[in-house]
Amino acid sequence: MLHDxxxxxxxxxxxxxxxxxxxxxxxxxxxxxxxxxxSSSKDGLQIVAAENFWGNIASQIGGDKVHVISVVSDPxxxxxxxxxxxxxxxxxxxxxYVILNGVxxxxxxxxxxxxxPENNRTVLKIADAVGKKEGDNPHLWYSPAxxxxxxxxxxxxxxxxxxxxxxxxxxxLDTFKKTWADYQGQLAAIKKNYAATKIAATEDIFExxxxxxxxxxxxPRSFMQAVAESNDPPTESIAGFxxxxxxxxxxxxxxxxxxxxxxxxxxxxxxxxNDIPVVGITETMPEGAPSFQDWMxxxxxxxxxxxxxxxxSNQ
Numbered sequence: 001m002l003h004d005x006x007x008x009x010x011x012x013x014x015x016x017x018x019x020x021x022x023x024x025x026x027x028x029x030x031x032x033x034x035x036x037x038x039s040s041s042k043d044g045l046q047i048v049a050a051e052n053f054w055g056n057i058a059s060q061i062g063g064d065k066v067h068v069i070s071v072v073s074d075p076x077x078x079x080x081x082x083x084x085x086x087x088x089x090x091x092x093x094x095x096x097y098v099i100l101n102g103v104x105x106x107x108x109x110x111x112x113x114x115x116x117p118e119n120n121r122t123v124l125k126i127a128d129a130v131g132k133k134e135g136d137n138p139h140l141w142y143s144p145a146x147x148x149x150x151x152x153x154x155x156x157x158x159x160x161x162x163x164x165x166x167x168x169x170x171x172x173l174d175t176f177k178k179t180w181a182d183y184q185g186q187l188a189a190i191k192k193n194y195a196a197t198k199i200a201a202t203e204d205i206f207e208x209x210x211x212x213x214x215x216x217x218x219x220p221r222s223f224m225q226a227v228a229e230s231n232d233p234p235t236e237s238i239a240g241f242x243x244x245x246x247x248x249x250x251x252x253x254x255x256x257x258x259x260x261x262x263x264x265x266x267x268x269x270x271x272x273x274n275d276i277p278v279v280g281i282t283e284t285m286p287e288g289a290p291s292f293q294d295w296m297x298x299x300x301x302x303x304x305x306x307x308x309x310x311x312x313s314n315q
Contacts, residue, residue, distance in 0.1 A: 043067050045162050048095040050106040051079065052285045053141045054126065054150065056292045058099060061154045061172050065165045069095075072106070075286040078259050080230055084108050092116060097161055099154070102127025105138035122157055129153045139228075139283075143208035144184050147292075151176050179293045186300055187212045194307050200241070200250035200271075202264045203228040205283060209300070218250055227259060238263070245270045252276065252306050258283045277306040 044067040049055030055070030062068065069091050072079050092098060092112045100109045102125040113123060127138070130146045140146045155173035159166035187209070195214035201207070204224040210217050217224075223237035244250060245267065253271040255264055257280040271278050281299045289295040 045097060045158060046095050047097045047099065048091050049099040050109045051101060051141075053292055053295075054099045054101065056285060057147070057151055057176070058154050060176050060291065061151060061169055062158055063168060063172050065162060065168055066158065071109075072284060075258065075282055075284055078230070079105075079283050080228075080259070082106075082108065084112060088112065089116070093118070096121060097157060098123045100125045101138060101140060103132050103136050103138040103140070104134055122161060124150075124153055124157055126150045126153075137204050137207055139205045139208060141292075142205060144180070144187060144212050146208070148177065148180060151180070176293075179291075183293055183297055183300070184212075186297065186304070190214070190300075190304055190307070194304075197252075197307055198250050199252045199254060199307075200244060200276075201253070202255040202267060203259060205256050206254045206281060213300075218244060227261070227264060228256075230259070233263070241267060242270060245274055245276060248274050248276060250276060252303065253278045254303065255280055256283055257281065279303050279306060 044065050045062060047055075047058050047062065047066050047068045049058055049068060049070045050072060052070035052073035055068050055073075058066065059068045071088055071091070072082050089112055092109070093116045098109070098113065098121060100106050100123065105127075113121075126140050126146065127133070127136070130140060130143075130149050132138075132140065132146075140150070151173060155169045158169045162169075191212070191214035196216050197214075198216045198218050199210060200219040201210070201217055201224055202219070204221070205228065207217060207224075220233075220237035220240050223233040223241050226233035226237070245253070250271075253268065253276055255268055255278065268278050279299075279302050282295075285292065285295050289298075
């Protein structure tokens with residue numbers, strides 16, 4: 001009888017033990033879910049940038065208050081040929097802030113966002129922020145003005161998503177703008193001394209910077225656009241480009257190291273054969289670059305050195 005009387009009590013204890021265990025598990029799950037969805041968790045505001053140049057700027061603005069994942073970051077790959085993966089999809093799903101370049105450059109990012117709609121996710125499309133549309137030159141990070149506007153938008157968005165650290169984002173933005181002003185000053189000095197200098201480029205990646213420096217890009221636009229879009233340039237544009245190099249018209253040839261083709265390599269050789277300096281730039285930040293500003297400054301310094309004819313050795 002004693003055994004029969006205590007059995008219900010034991011069962012009750014077991015039931016309560018199970019209930020408590022379930023509650024603990026549920027609370028743990030909710031904490032984990034909250035952490036992944038909370039824009040200001042102890043791991044910081046979760047940010048995904050489609051490209052590492054925008055990701056680096058976001059990291060500078062956010063500092064230790066954000067966690068940034070940059071998707072396209074391989075300096076040896078053509079960003080135009082990037083293919084998404086399950087890891088990329090997961091990163092987009094967990095992000096509270098997504099930064100895209102826009103104007104078709106990272107349309108794969110648009111597809112991921114549409115496939116995983118999230119009401120609490122904020123998306124910054126740089127092209128929309130600076131007023132660019134489909135068909136415009138997508139290499140917006142090579143425009144000094146667009147870079148500053150992008151940084152300002154990032155700081156504003158981070159402050160809205162994480163108002164507790166708004167002052168940090170503002171201070172970091174001020175620091176970024178000071179260092180970026182140094183780069184803009186270097187461009188202004190080049191423009192003052194070398195405005196209207198004729199240069200050539202294998203694609204349109206350098207157009208925005210060239211305009212800011214006052215350079216005259218003479219290479220056929222149809223050629224540059226075709227190469228940038230991984231298409232075959234029109235035959236007449238190839239012939240025209242070759243003639244420019246043979247006649248030694250440009251003071252410099254700029255080429256994108258990440259979209260090298262037999263055609264662009266032949267133009268590089270033609271330039272070298274005609275004593276035209278050749279300078280390579282990259283589409284994404286290379287490994288080891290301390291910051292976006294350092295990357296841009298290093299490339300501009302190399303170009304300035306050749307334009308000023310202080311050094312004609314090829315890079």
